[in-house]
Amino acid sequence: MWTKPANNKLTPQDIKRYNLYVWKFIGACFAFVILVIMLTTFEIFGKLPSFRDLENPKSNQASEIISSDKQVLGTYYVENRSNVNYKDISPNVINALIATEDKRFLEHSGIDFSRIFTIFLHNLLGSKQGGSTITQQLALNMFSDKGREHNVWKRIPQKLKELITAVRIERRYTKEEIITMYLNTVDFGAYSTFGIKSASRVYFNTTPDKLTPDEAALLVGMLNGTAIYSPIRHPDKALARRNLVLNRMDEAGFLSHGQAEEFKSKPLGLDFKPIDHNEGLATYFRDYLKQDIQRIFEEKSIDNNGTPWDLNRDGLKIYTTINSTMQDYAEQAQKEYMRNLQNQFNQHWKGHSLWKEIPDFKSLLDAGMRRSDRYRELRNEGKSDDEIKADFDTPVKMNIFTWRGNIDTTMKPIDSIVYCKMLLRNSLMSMDPTTGYVKAWVGGINFEHFKYDQVKQGMRQVGSTAKPFTYAVAIDNGMSPCMVIPNVPVTFPDGYTPGSSDTRAGNLTLRQALGYSQNWITAAVLKEVGVPAVVELTKKMGITSKIDPYPSVFLGPFDASVYDMTGAYSAFVNHGLWTEPTYLLRIEDKNGNVLYENKPKVTQALNEQTAYVMTYMLKGVIEDGTGSRMRYKYGLNNPIGGKTGTTQNNSDGWFIGITPQLVTGVWTGCEDRAIHFRSTSLGEGANSALPIFALYMKRVYANTELGIKKNVDFDPPKAPLTITLDCNAYKQQQPGTTEADKKLSF
Numbered sequence: 221m222w223t224k225p226a227n228n229k230l231t232p233q234d235i236k237r238y239n240l241y242v243w244k245f246i247g248a249c250f251a252f253v254i255l256v257i258m259l260t261t262f263e264i265f266g267k268l269p270s271f272r273d274l275e276n277p278k279s280n281q282a283s284e285i286i287s288s289d290k291q292v293l294g295t296y297y298v299e300n301r302s303n304v305n306y307k308d309i310s311p312n313v314i315n316a317l318i319a320t321e322d323k324r325f326l327e328h329s330g331i332d333f334s335r336i337f338t339i340f341l342h343n344l345l346g347s348k349q350g351g352s353t354i355t356q357q358l359a360l361n362m363f364s365d366k367g368r369e370h371n372v373w374k375r376i377p378q379k380l381k382e383l384i385t386a387v388r389i390e391r392r393y394t395k396e397e398i399i400t401m402y403l404n405t406v407d408f409g410a411y412s413t414f415g416i417k418s419a420s421r422v423y424f425n426t427t428p429d430k431l432t433p434d435e436a437a438l439l440v441g442m443l444n445g446t447a448i449y450s451p452i453r454h455p456d457k458a459l460a461r462r463n464l465v466l467n468r469m470d471e472a473g474f475l476s477h478g479q480a481e482e483f484k485s486k487p488l489g490l491d492f493k494p495i496d497h498n499e500g501l502a503t504y505f506r507d508y509l510k511q512d513i514q515r516i517f518e519e520k521s522i523d524n525n526g527t528p529w530d531l532n533r534d535g536l537k538i539y540t541t542i543n544s545t546m547q548d549y550a551e552q553a554q555k556e557y558m559r560n561l562q563n564q565f566n567q568h569w570k571g572h573s574l575w576k577e578i579p580d581f582k583s584l585l586d587a588g589m590r591r592s593d594r595y596r597e598l599r600n601e602g603k604s605d606d607e608i609k610a611d612f613d614t615p616v617k618m619n620i621f622t623w624r625g626n627i628d629t630t631m632k633p634i635d636s637i638v639y640c641k642m643l644l645r646n647s648l649m650s651m652d653p654t655t656g657y658v659k660a661w662v663g664g665i666n667f668e669h670f671k672y673d674q675v676k677q678g679m680r681q682v683g684s685t686a687k688p689f690t691y692a693v694a695i696d697n698g699m700s701p702c703m704v705i706p707n708v709p710v711t712f713p714d715g716y717t718p719g720s721s722d723t724r725a726g727n728l729t730l731r732q733a734l735g736y737s738q739n740w741i742t743a744a745v746l747k748e749v750g751v752p753a754v755v756e757l758t759k760k761m762g763i764t765s766k767i768d769p770y771p772s773v774f775l776g777p778f779d780a781s782v783y784d785m786t787g788a789y790s791a792f793v794n795h796g797l798w799t800e801p802t803y804l805l806r807i808e809d810k811n812g813n814v815l816y817e818n819k820p821k822v823t824q825a826l827n828e829q830t831a832y833v834m835t836y837m838l839k840g841v842i843e844d845g846t847g848s849r850m851r852y853k854y855g856l857n858n859p860i861g862g863k864t865g866t867t868q869n870n871s872d873g874w875f876i877g878i879t880p881q882l883v884t885g886v887w888t889g890c891e892d893r894a895i896h897f898r899s900t901s902l903g904e905g906a907n908s909a910l911p912i913f914a915l916y917m918k919r920v921y922a923n924t925e926l927g928i929k930k931n932v933d934f935d936p937p938k939a940p941l942t943i944t945l946d947c948n949a950y951k952q953q954q955p956g957t958t959e960a961d962k963k964l965s966f
Contacts, residue, residue: 280414281535281810285506288657291544292421294506296531299407300495301414303535303810306400309428312436313416314399315474320440320465322354323472326395331356331383354402359385361405403428408439409446410453411494418495423451425491433475434483437465451488459488501547504647504663504673505540509804513538522815535810541657541803546920550648550660553915558646558665559623561888561911564902565644574638577898584892588637621669640670641895647674648912649782649801650884653790656799656820659882660916679765679779680887683905684737685865685874686776688792689758691734691742691837693749696757696830700943701731701837702950710743712771718743721900729947731837735845737864739775746774760825761788762798776865786885789876792838792861793883793934796831798823828937835861835934836945838878846906847875854914858921859933864910870903871896875910880935881928882920886912 230238282297295302318325331353352360389398403416413419416428419439424431431439441461442449451458463484470480497503510531516522517529529536575581589595589612598608612634619628620636621643631639643665650660663673672678695701704727711717720739733741746754755769763785767778783801791798800820807816826834838861841847846864850856858879865874871893876885888908890896897903921930944950 280533282414282418283531283534283536283538285502285509285538285540287540287542287544287547288659289544293502293540293542293544293547294497294500295495296506296510297412298532299414300412300418301404301535302417303404303415304400304417304428306396307429309400309403309416310431310436312431312433313403313428313440315472316433316436316440316465316469317354317399317403319468319472319474321357321443325354325399328353331386353386355386355389355398356383358398358402358405359389361402361407406443407446408442409450413495422494423490423492425493432483433469433479434462434466434486435489437469437483438462438488441465451490452492455488462488498668501544501551502542502661503667504675505542505547505661505803507667507671508661508663508673508676509538509540512804513807516816520816524809529815536815537808537810537812539805539807541652541655541659541805542661543659543926545923545926546650546659547661549919549923550650550662550916553912553919554646554648554662554665555623556915557911558644558888561908562623562644565642565897568897568899568902569642574642579894581894584641584894585634585637588641589634592633592637594633621666626668641891644888644890644908645670645674646886646888646909646912647678647782648884648886648916649675649786650882650916651786651790651801652881653793653878653883654799654881656787656790656802656822658801658803660884661803674782674887676781676783679781680872680889681867681893682776682778682780682785683865683867683872683874684776685785685863685876685905686758686778687734687737687742687774688789688834688838688863689761690746690749690754690774691730692792692826692830692834693753693757694730694745695833695837695943696826697749699730699745699748700950701833701840702729702944702947704729705733705741705744707733707738707740710740710747712743712747714771716771718772718775731840731947732844734837734863735840735843737841737846742774743771746771757826758788760798760823761791762800762823762825763788776867782885782887785874785876786883789863789878789885790883791825792831792834793878793880794831795828795935795937796824796826798825828939829941829943832934832937832941833943833945835878838862846904847877847910849906850877850910850914854911854918856914856917858930860917861934862910862913864905866900866904867893869893869896870898870900873903873905873908875905875913877910877913877917878934879917879928880932882917884913884916886910888912 280297280299281301281303282295282299284295284302285293287293292302393401405415407414408419408422411422413422416439419442420426420428420431420435423439424435426435438451438458438461441458441464442451444461448454449458449461466475466480466484469475470477475483497506513531523529524534578584594612595608598611603611613632615630615632617628617630618633618636619626620631620639646662646665648660648662649658651658661675663675663677664670674680706727707720707722707724709717709720718739722736722738728736728738728741730741730745732738733745751769751771751773754773755767758767758773763778763780765778765780765784767773770777787798787801790801799822802818802820804818806814806818808814839859841862841864842850842860847862850860850862860877860879862875862877865872865876867874872887872889874885874887877883886909888905897908901907920926920928944953
């Protein structure tokens, strides 16, 4: 058996040998670290960001749609991230971040060596601590696609790359720039919230420069664990974390103890507004605009050094003409009246059989079923027609739109199609007739459930809103609004005799005939001026859809969009100048370089005197015509002109209203023309569309900051008016039968 030597004392040679071993180990470790750093520097473990990368860090930055009044209408994003400048961030945010994440941020050069050794001791004692400075965290956020690695062998080279990049960032940028970049790139967790600007908007409905100390503390506190400290899912933990951050701001001298205690006593105070493409203002406009920009980039070959611009990632600034306040008023007006109108529609059809009274109702449902996502999914699964029919007859849980808000219910899918078919749709566009700038764009009743835009993409039969085009040609040909024509049937050379709901005997002036939307007198005028001239003027005034050159053109049988019709009426107000309706001003990249600037088309559609006379004619519709409820029901007695329109079988209701500073078009109807009000008193444009215009204008007039003046009249032409508007004076000027009377055989 081996026995321990009696003398176990180390000799000087042993001590010297052991010291040599220790120093060799330390030296080997140091050499290993130097070797790994060198290998990392030479990109053996992966590419490091270049100086160009540091100047242009890659991040999925949302593109912003900006209104004319400098409000962000919405964003296009993969990550809802929008950058801000240092001056636009509240000092409370900066202080909270430094106090919590990196107390020596203003002193170190990217790596806090004293903190690293302190953290090492904490970890040895079993207290887990994070050692990354704000600059290191920025490096990780900006240049690691996968985030922090959890595998230790992968984490070591990642950490070294992070350290090297942090030093490079510190050499390249000021402290203000670094902390701004950090706050622009950091992930705030759920609801696609990236960066301090997005977080401020989502959780407090404010901007970063307005964040109070307690709000800033809550957001900064979330960065330690966005899931566990979410104020929505875990409000108690979020509150405790916020108060911890306030304590650290107190310890760092950014708040007095009394201030910290005061803010700690406050509730979370959230104003939660999650960002959703289906929510917010101008949802239809934002969706159409995205498609339009992509088309513009493709047609004009606008790219990013050979790479297509990505609206979801490249942080473009899209400047529009939409006024956020007016957009809100338009959406409010639609919601207020359409709720009432839908109730009228439901009561109107109550007790009636849709299958018996609506022609081809079953085929409409079949078509609706085949266009549905459910049908396509079942087809892709290889289901037979019988299996698909059975599926559509089986009740399922679903979410449906109502004017009281979306509701969850259980319903057969085929019944949900019936429900949607019986929903009235509506759209509105409002524009400045002088500049052509579109101020409000409401493309439908609910973007989440019904994506199709009815302002520019959708086209419907325009009905009597086409009649002013015929009268404009007549005025241009020398006819007077005071000219009197008998209300009798008119037959065209091809044998066509239009009908009329107003068959009263007697004579009417042209102004009265337009005001009452009279068919026979308008037909007589058309017969005199000629169909080609009316079609030519209609196209000249911006109607882009096909117009057949038939005598029925004055009845508006052609389809057109709200966008085109509103733009056309703007020429009456703008001295005969048609200015293309403009909604996009310019597009800039994230550095402010202009990529595209819109230049609208301008055309002299009709002469200035004719245009002015047409405003006088259209005012007659409101003063004593089909639009008179504007005055007696809605109390708008100021200078307003307009034209109602009702198509065959009351399928479409229109109203296009003109004021000296705004022209607004409104359309209402069901998805399918076969579904409509059965009575004109309910389905006419005066009932289905005009009230939305009135409610919108009342809101606009009430807000004097918008600059839309109520009691101003339409501008007369610069040259003296040669057309008599005073019908008494006109009569005295007519000694006998006029040339126009001879032509019309009266």
